[in-house]
Amino acid sequence: MLAAARAAFAERGYDGASIRGIATAAGVDPALVHHYFGTKEGLFLAAVEAPGDPDEFLPEVLAAPPDQRGAAVVGMVLRVWDGPGRSAVLALVRSAVNHERSARLLREFVLTKIIRRVVGSLDVPREEREARGALVASQVAGLVLMRYVLKLEPLASAPREEVVAAVGPTVQHYLTGDVLLPGRRD
Amino acid sequence: MLAAARAAFAERGYDGASIRGIATAAGVDPALVHHYFGTKEGLFLAAVEAPGDPDEFLPEVLAAPPDQRGAAVVGMVLRVWDGPGRSAVLALVRSAVNHERSARLLREFVLTKIIRRVVGSLDVPREEREARGALVASQVAGLVLMRYVLKLEPLASAPREEVVAAVGPTVQHYLTGDVLLPGRRD
Numbered sequence: 254m255l256a257a258a259r260a261a262f263a264e265r266g267y268d269g270a271s272i273r274g275i276a277t278a279a280g281v282d283p284a285l286v287h288h289y290f291g292t293k294e295g296l297f298l299a300a301v302e303a304p305g306d307p308d309e310f311l312p313e314v315l316a317a318p319p320d321q322r323g324a325a326v327v328g329m330v331l332r333v334w335d336g337p338g339r340s341a342v343l344a345l346v347r348s349a350v351n352h353e354r355s356a357r358l359l360r361e362f363v364l365t366k367i368i369r370r371v372v373g374s375l376d377v378p379r380e381e382r383e384a385r386g387a388l389v390a391s392q393v394a395g396l397v398l399m400r401y402v403l404k405l406e407p408l409a410s411a412p413r414e415e416v417v418a419a420v421g422p423t424v425q426h427y428l429t430g431d432v433l434l435p436g437r438r439d
Numbered sequence: 440m441l442a443a444a445r446a447a448f449a450e451r452g453y454d455g456a457s458i459r460g461i462a463t464a465a466g467v468d469p470a471l472v473h474h475y476f477g478t479k480e481g482l483f484l485a486a487v488e489a490p491g492d493p494d495e496f497l498p499e500v501l502a503a504p505p506d507q508r509g510a511a512v513v514g515m516v517l518r519v520w521d522g523p524g525r526s527a528v529l530a531l532v533r534s535a536v537n538h539e540r541s542a543r544l545l546r547e548f549v550l551t552k553i554i555r556r557v558v559g560s561l562d563v564p565r566e567e568r569e570a571r572g573a574l575v576a577s578q579v580a581g582l583v584l585m586r587y588v589l590k591l592e593p594l595a596s597a598p599r600e601e602v603v604a605a606v607g608p609t610v611q612h613y614l615t616g617d618v619l620l621p622g623r624r625d
Contacts, residue, residue, distance in 0.1 A: 350536045350588055360589045387585060387594045388605060394589075395581020399573060402536055403546045403580075407622025408573045415621035419574060422618075423609050432608075435601035436593025 254279045254286055258300040259341045268352060272296065298362065300341060307367055315374045323389075323425025324417050326371060330393050331413045334401055343401065363390060375428055384434040388427040396420055440465045440472060444486040449540040453483060453551045483552075487544050488531060491524050493552045501560050509575075509611025510603050512557060516579050517599045520587055529587065549576060561614055570620040574613040582606055 257279035261270035272293050276283040290296035310329050317325035334342060348355035368386035377385060399405040400416065408416060426432065443465035447456040458479050462469040476482035484492060496515050503511035520528060534541040554572035563571060585591040586602065594602060612618065 347536050350533050350584075356589050360591055363589075364591070384593050384605075387591045390589075390591060391581040391585040391594060391606070392578055392609070393581065394584050395577040395579065398536075398580050398584065399577045403542050403549075403576075405546055405550070405573045405576060407570050407620075408577060411621035415619070418619040419570075419621050420577070423578070423612070426609070433601070433604040434593075435597035435605050 254281060254289065254296075255300055258296050259344070262297060262300055262341065262344045262348070268348075307370070311367065311370055314371060319375060319429065320425065321421075322371065322375065323423070323428055324421030326389065326393065326424050326428075327396070327417045327421045328413065330397065331400075331416060334397060335413065339401070346397070346402070372428065377429060381434055384436050385427055385432070388432065388434075389424050392420065392423050392427065440467060440475065440482075441486055444482050445540070445544060448483060448486055448547055449543040453479075453547045456483075458482065483548070487548045488527065489548065489552075491519060493556070497553065497556055500557060505561060505615065506611065507607075508557065508561065509609070509614055510607030512575065512579065512610050512614075513582070513603045513607045514599065516583065517586075517602060520583060521599065525587070532583075532588070558614065563615060567620055570622050571613055571618070574618065574620075575610050578606060578609050578613065 254275065257275045258270070261275045261278065264270075270293070272286050273283050275296070276286045279286075286296060290299050310333065314322065314325040314329050333339075345355075345359055349359040350356070364386070368390055369382070371389070372382045372386045396408065396416070400408045440461065443461045444456070447461045447464065450456075456479070458472050459469050461482070462472045465472075472482060476485055496519065500508065500511045500515050519525075531541075531545060535545040536542070550572070554576055555568070557575070558568045558572045582594070582602070586594045
């Protein structure tokens, strides 16, 4: 079912895919899909989480020394994108750029499942966390966009280690560095 | 004519495409293309559906002191997005994320009309320019994605000056700082 869901979401986007179509492709009854995943949204999140379940890859990031957390984040994101889940993640990004609701879904997912856990693991003031997380997300998302979607060289072809060496320090700076954070009241 | 132009620019890049070739593909006289679009640049801007002409907003960026070029780039991008052209730019980004050919067009546009001119105005070695430009693009594109598309707070609501203060130093670092650049052979 998840494989069929990923294919459907990758080919047709969130709005174009249907539980009925996915069930047919998987050779099961639509009621079974509803039983396991509830709504299409639930199925979508499950399909998206499957190629890179944060519970699988986050512990490694969180185990990195605090001053190497930035490089660990970049390395983790590149490994997920270079892995077999790329087409499903790309479908997620496409949906998010095209549809307000998908954008909300992705934002919720990235915020609650990834950013808050990475930033929350660091010794930074609570009121700085949201801004630091958003800045990290801006750099990481842009890197993904340039390397995998627009395929801008040399980012598109460079080995992962070189990309980590170039961008990791920026993410580290946003995580723990001396940044003029937006949205502060002081 | 525009369809032929899009195909040509996407396949051969800005430098490789010619008005003569585009006119032939469209089955019209080159003089007609010149009549409607003036130069190749005019045709390119129309093909990309660029919401603004870089010649209008780039001079201000290029006039900023070299050590404030990063902040100038971020400020310029935010002004364009906060202006009346936002929906047109968003359409451009959506198209690029959805279609390989649009992605190539946007990449050509951003590369030849913006990045190369900003990076080319700086005193950095020629062989570093492509990588520095790509890194700048990654940060700026991600910022746009988070602020205007995913609407991640506090980036979505923060005043432009605060965003420039937070992200400008990163862009400056990529432009002129001590970065381990990807794609180098040394």
